[in-house]
Amino acid sequence: MSINETDDAPVYRSLPSSEFKRRVETLWSRYGECDLCAYDCGVDRTAGKLGTCQVDDTAHVSSYFPHFGEEDCLRGHNGSGTIFLANCNMKCVFCQNFETSHQAMGEPVTPDEIASMSLELQARGCHNINFVSPTHHSPHLVEAIRIARERGLDLPVVWNCGGYERVEILKYLDGIVDIYMPDVKWADDRSAALYSKAPGYWSNIQESLHEMHRQVGDLRMSDGLATGGLLVRHLVMPNHVDSGKRILEFIADELSRDTFVNLMAQYQPHYKARTEEFYADIGRRITSEEYDTLVEHGRDLGLNRLQVDRRHMPA
Numbered sequence: 001m002s003i004n005e006t007d008d009a010p011v012y013r014s015l016p017s018s019e020f021k022r023r024v025e026t027l028w029s030r031y032g033e034c035d036l037c038a039y040d041c042g043v044d045r046t047a048g049k050l051g052t053c054q055v056d057d058t059a060h061v062s063s064y065f066p067h068f069g070e071e072d073c074l075r076g077h078n079g080s081g082t083i084f085l086a087n088c089n090m091k092c093v094f095c096q097n098f099e100t101s102h103q104a105m106g107e108p109v110t111p112d113e114i115a116s117m118s119l120e121l122q123a124r125g126c127h128n129i130n131f132v133s134p135t136h137h138s139p140h141l142v143e144a145i146r147i148a149r150e151r152g153l154d155l156p157v158v159w160n161c162g163g164y165e166r167v168e169i170l171k172y173l174d175g176i177v178d179i180y181m182p183d184v185k186w187a188d189d190r191s192a193a194l195y196s197k198a199p200g201y202w203s204n205i206q207e208s209l210h211e212m213h214r215q216v217g218d219l220r221m222s223d224g225l226a227t228g229g230l231l232v233r234h235l236v237m238p239n240h241v242d243s244g245k246r247i248l249e250f251i252a253d254e255l256s257r258d259t260f261v262n263l264m265a266q267y268q269p270h271y272k273a274r275t276e277e278f279y280a281d282i283g284r285r286i287t288s289e290e291y292d293t294l295v296e297h298g299r300d301l302g303l304n305r306l307q308v309d310r311r312h313m314p315a
């Protein structure tokens with residue numbers, strides 16, 4: 001069977017119930033001295049204390065719907081069943097969803113309610129359940145998947161994150177998450193600290209990518225739809241082509257040349273990057289030359305599943 005055609009069942013379907021419950025309990029306990037992401041704030045979110053993600057142990061969902069803007073292998077004909085969590089464990093100054101990720105617009109939800117949303121999206125024909133900005137509420141989401149499984153969820157689960165994870169926490173997702181989809185933003189810590197407020201991002205995400213790839217391997221498809229594996233996104237940034245090159249080199253040299261990599265061209269300076277002179281370096285859209293340089297570099301490296309999409313390039 002080729003790498004592009006498999007008939008995977010969602011991995012969480014075969015996780016023993018006792019192990020599922022143990023993972024939920026362990027993750028839930030982390031709210032008390034939070035180390036759910038690479039910030040490792042150590043705050044007690046159960047007592048209302050806030051870390052960098054600026055939210056206690058109540059999860060909020062800003063929206064959920066069949067999303068047709070994701071990669072073809074996720075959206076298919078009926079859409080990717082996307083559930084947007086409010087807040088985020090990264091603080092990118094250029095975030096296009098800043099109302100959701102920085103300003104916490106959303107309704108409080110329980111794991112049971114998230115499970116119901118997942119089942120509703122399944123009933124609407126979506127091809128997967130796609131948790132956006134999941135990391136800071138991983139306990140809620142793992143419990144939601146557990147509940148939804150008992151009620152018949154049978155779709156791949158996508159972990160759509162910024163990559164600022166902790167390997168120790170990722171290990172609790174092994175056998176639960178089908179598709180890891182990190183947006184690998186920076187290959188230099190200075191830019192990560194300045195633009196995403198994520199110290200040590202590059203060394204951290206290299207470890208996380210190794211762990212994600214160890215768990216799920218290269219992206220697998222069935223009838224053109226992703227069923228499991230690693231899907232790496234990279235939002236190409238203005239004036240940071242060298243950083244993008246290092247990301248591609250890492251993927252080719254240390255993960256796999258069969259890694260599915262989506263080079264995204266749609267960067268626009270939203271939020272603070274649009275208004276603050278301090279971020280002028282990323283205060284414009286990318287050029288065709290910048291994008292093409294990265295595409296060429298990826299091909300030279302032998303990355304054979306590079307998704308190239310110039311539809312969103314500036315005219």
Ligand code: SF4
Pocket residue numbers: 034035036037038039040041042043050051052053054089135136137
């Ligand atoms: S999820 Fe991350 S940012 Fe939020 S409190 Fe925990 S360690 Fe801090």
